[in-house]
Amino acid sequence: AQTVTQSQPEMSVQEAETVTLSCTYDTSESDYYLFWYKQPPSRQMILVIRQEAYKQQNATENRFSVNFQKAAKSFSLKISDSQLGDAAMYFCAFYSGGGADGLTFGKGTHLIIQP
């Protein structure tokens, strides 16, 4: 079974600064997908960013970018110019195929934005 580890249960950052959330995973697969999901206090989880493992270029979505290190099995999320609306739980997820049980979530990182 795959495992996804988010080693930071909680992170805090000043508004306008940059923060990096870490995620590591364990797999023997070579082709897979990685995701970061955001769950704000309203509770609806939304996709932040998606990375396909065969693509070497790191995905970017506006202020959100990832540092994908395939050999190290690391997939960190960088949030630049943090805003109050970025406060949320962030979940890293991994999918390698084989049905929905091939999708594994980390336990989440609670991000606090200090004004």
Add this chain to the structure above:
Amino acid sequence: DVKVTQSSRYLVKRTGEKVFLECVQDMDHENMFWYRQDPGLGLRLIYFSYDVKMKEKGDIPEGYSVSREKKERFSLILESASTNQTSMYLCASSRLHSGNTIYFGEGSWLTVV
């Protein structure tokens, strides 16, 4: 926009009651999921379905069942609710290949007393 709608945001039920949590998606997605979310445990898959009347057990199916009679609707059933089933329940849907984005509902907070 994709919409996944969970019929009840907050429920309080008594131990032993039968509980239905309903979920509807409007994007003709093949896959539908029920997750349970607890602090410190992340999301755990209860059941998923990849087609009408098809279902597969996830990581924690005990005490739950599901029904998918129509493509857009996926119901989670607690046959006899227990206090340890107090939790947040998240419904989600996606296209058949799970490398596609999963879309979530707003969640249903269930308290069993």
